[in-house]
Amino acid sequence: MGAGGRPPKYKSVKTMQKKIDEYFKSCEGEILKEDGKIVRNKSGYPIMIGRKPPTITGLALHLGFTSRADLLYYQNEKKEFLDTITRAKSRVEEYAEGRLYDKEGSSGAQFNLRNNFKHWDADKKQEEQKTEGITIVNNIPRE
Numbered sequence: 001m002g003a004g005g006r007p008p009k010y011k012s013v014k015t016m017q018k019k020i021d022e023y024f025k026s027c028e029g030e031i032l033k034e035d036g037k038i039v040r041n042k043s044g045y046p047i048m049i050g051r052k053p054p055t056i057t058g059l060a061l062h063l064g065f066t067s068r069a070d071l072l073y074y075q076n077e078k079k080e081f082l083d084t085i086t087r088a089k090s091r092v093e094e095y096a097e098g099r100l101y102d103k104e105g106s107s108g109a110q111f112n113l114r115n116n117f118k119h120w121d122a123d124k125k126q127e128e129q130k131t132e133g134i135t136i137v138n139n140i141p142r143e
Helices: 013-028 056-062 068-077 079-099 106-116 118-132
Strands: none
Touching: 013 056, 013 079, 056 068, 056 079, 068 079, 079 106
């Protein structure tokens, strides 16, 4: 009789890495072609269809997990997968960082980075820690 629980989703890092690469490839989308020729926008860039931003939840679902939380649990509990999952999360973080520099994606990227990547809200936490120790006393006797 076994130890109980469900069997691991992945038996090897190599198998998981292959699925991770597949996910990021699927986010790239495809170049739109018409009559075998690449369709370009007014700036001359190829028009992409099916392109989507890589996300932690999207990665988790593509890997067959039920939720983002399940992927993070796997990362923390299955030590052999720690580097592989961390590297994949860094690729998602890199995408969000890149969006900080464009007009349309800046606000959403900031929100994502602050809420999904621990070190991005470090300044905010340091500010909170600095102000926590201040006590205002308003009981000075008046003459």
